[in-house]
Amino acid sequence: MNTFFLTTPIYYVNSHPHLGHAYTTIVADAMTRFQRLMGRDAIFITGTDEHGDKIVQAAEKAGQEVGAFSTVISAEFRALWPQLNTRPAAFIRTTDPEHKRLVQEFLHRVHAAGDIYFGEYSGHYCYGCERFYTDKELEGGLCPQHQVKPDFISEKNYFFRMSRHQEWLTRHIRDNPDFIQPERYRTEVLTLLDSGILDDLCISRPKTRLTWGIELPFDSRYVCYVWFDALLSYISAIGGVGSAGYERYWPQAQHLVAKDILKPHAIFWPTMLRAGGVPLYRRLNVHGYWLTRETKMSKSLGNIVTPLDMAARYGLDAFRYFLLREMHFGSDANFSEEGLVARLNADLANDLGNLFSRVLSMVSRYCAGAVPAPAGDTDLESALKDLALECLANFQALFDAYRFSQALESLWELVRALNKYVDSAAPWTLAKKGDAKRLGTVLYTLLECMRKTALHLWPVMPEKAEDMYRQLGLVFQADTVLLPREKESFGLLNAGLPLPAPVSLFPRVD
């Protein structure tokens, strides 16, 4: 089946949505829109992760009951996505009853398969932090937070036999170079796997310490460790193992995460799936962080960028464009308002917006506002068309590989070539000479290439792309578009179409 299925992480509700969350979801949305234009049945899903210690603590800090607290934050995330023009096919909460049931069912399967055992865990426990510390984490034997000596306590817990699957996982990652992308993160995981034996994963928390979680189906004195619960949401969101949604989408599953949660996705999750007898996801796509002034964004530093402020100030599509154009997928990137404005002015206003403006105004002036008919091509057109098809083919291949920045660069190579073509062909001279045939060819060629450009931009800037389409006298309908044929031929724009009065697409910001 020709499907495409992508997940964002389910965001942890101990903080409000920020630029990082917006980026990941916008990437997921753009990729999904792209795959749809490529002719696939494509969806992405998102949601919130709501269990665990940290949430209980955050709720206490806010002076709220934990269930009510996570509902409020979860709703903030859910409300943000439509405002960024992202359209998840599902929004899952790990507190959904159906998810809880599916997690318990999965735990049962793994337990029955013999991959969960009851054992004892000993460690340095700080009652102030309500957590265990490893020897490495302690500073001079003291808890780094409270500067007190933690108690050495033993606790009975359930463990997942992750170590049993280490060899198999290592081989799988070696044999499937695409399983973790970009390459550097694959290398990182392989280094980690080669550096020693994996510990088994402690997957329970005694209710004496934590009750905010999913109860273990085989022991009501415990709740499930958050990651074991959260990762399974990727399957709950489409109906659970064996459901119609699962059959349809899971075989093509890809995940999208930031580098901080590489380990749970690259190690915990595949071994869990293996133990539960569920086929693995196809691919894990890992991106970097947005930095502000060379340093990481964090609440304590007060340098959080609020996505909606930027969108409101400069336009949502310019914001989306900036995020995809500026960050090289996988590496960290810098976010700055100046950077955004620079891109908006240079790429969107000067190159793209101005191209539409100059061409549409000539069509309006020289062709009575209707798409002219092309006559014969000269070498100038042949060269331009060759370049256009090459740029579009590159765009499609790069976008498909999550190399958004390079994909857009490739598209802008075409935009610049179009501006250059205007200068070389000089339609104003043709108009003066009264060479209607040649003028028709030049302007038609431009309009057709602009149509292709708008089409390819839709995943990144849906509203503006639809505006561009309208300017070309067309109505954009995603289901009727097929990108693959667009990189092969010209002439899908019909001559004679009346065009509306030109409107500025991207006004400059000064």
Place this chain on the structure above:
RNA sequence: CGCGGAGUGGAGCAGUUCGGUAGCUCGUCGGGCUCAUAACCCGAAGGUCCCAGGUUCAAAUCCUGGCUCCGCAACCA
């Protein structure tokens, strides 16, 4: 010797997998055009590709050693 990333013209970055005349955008300077959002097009200046060794006919790219910066090990995409 905790793990990882980065160091390329004034700024921001590609290129490093599979060595072969150093590339893009912005900025600067000069020119062109007049259809256009003071936009667009052409040309120019500007680089010891962190340093030192090594391999090679040839190294930004491979190997060894070192320096500097940053991130993770605490929240967090």
